[in-house]
Amino acid sequence: MILPVRRWSEGGRQVWQRAEELGFHAAYTYDHLSWRSFRDGPWFGAIPTLTAAATATSRLRLGTLVTSPNFRHPVTLAKELISLDDISGGRITLGIGAGGSGFDATALLSGDEEAWTPRERADRFGEFVSLLDRLLTEDAVTHEGRHYSAREVRNIPGCVQRPRLPFAVAATGPRGLRLAARYGQAWVTTGDPKIYETGTPAESVAAIGRQIDRLGEACAEAGRDAAELDKILLTGFTPDPKRPLSSVDAFVDFAGEHARLGIDEIVLHWPIPDSVFAADLAVFEKIATDGLAQLGG
Structure with missing residues (x-):
């Protein structure tokens, strides 16, 4: 697990390359806007970091551990993942979870909005995963859901890995385990x-x-x-x-x-x-x- 706290030009690249040299099977990064005690220090985006890591390595599997619906939408995430899977030559694993109640959960809320309840978080997670699965396996997707919509979305050519890149589902409760x-x-x-x-x-x-x-x-x-x-x-x-x-x-x-x-x-x-x-x-x-x-x- 390589947290995205280093500038790429100041040791960031070297850490990912060293992980490959040491023989690690995979290297992941958190997908947050900020995280706990690191909130007031450097913190870079997961997808750009993994893209850079993909070009700096050749064998290492790469992925998020984990991304969540807190600040992601399935349509835009799918496009980024397809691109990342292509750039890496099919070395991406998507770790995905329902998300927590930390900084990510409130960063995009307006003044009168309240944070999602645990039930709403679980509801969104279920719809998020099922829609993302379709977006990564079908050329064209239309979906009208309670929380997410997709209208004639194209995701051609799809993932390098078939039928799509693997999902690593983080879950311990009944609903999450059923998704896994x-x-x-x-x-x-x-x-x-x-x-x-x-x-x-x-x-x-x-x-x-x-x-x-x-x-x-x-x-x-x-x-x-x-x-x-x-x-x-x-x-x-x-x-x-x-x-x-x-x-x-x-x-x-x-x-x-x-x-x-x-x-x-x-x-x-x-x-x-x-x-x-x-x-x-x-x-x-x-x-x-x-x-x-x-x-x-």
Whole structure:
């Protein structure tokens, strides 16, 4: 996870290229207008950043983790994604979620508008994902929905990846898990936010296991095998969040216990000094080069 906090000419390019050199399978970035403790510092747009990263790398998969309806519209997002998939040669994964209640949720509201309720957020998310799926797979789309419209929208030639670029759907609730089961090629979790501050690592592992079980149930209802979906854990939001980056052995233990649950992909934040994601860069790089080997491939 490479946060878009560096000017491209002042280390931004080098970080993405170094991620590829280290052998990472994929590199993602947040898709926000600003985020928490980074709000008053540099923060660049996700799509332009990924476009630049696509031209600076050749193998690395690239993507958002995650984008949301907070400030996106399916029609314009689809056009950008098709372009990005073309520029990257088919290396894009779209991480997508319902969005939170932070800065993105209110940045576009006028003075008399109120932030979306959780129900409205879920409603919008469902319509957003289904319309985006159509926009990325059909040459021409017309849609009149409750929240989004598309009138004779053309998206030719479509994605390089067929039938479209993969969706990694971030979800833990019933409605979101049903979306993941229907539209996702991957599923994303950050763990259980209810136990982030007060829970234990063991409780977190158990909670993620229950999430995977519920994903399996949603897939069964949709007529899909849950094994068809990659299962992605974005670290940094479980109890003892710095543990995976404290040493290679700590990472191997952390990754191994989550692999046994069924997690396929562990996402680590590239260290940012003097921030919530501060970590030893030398240890981080050694995890990339030695950690996977210790896990057996």
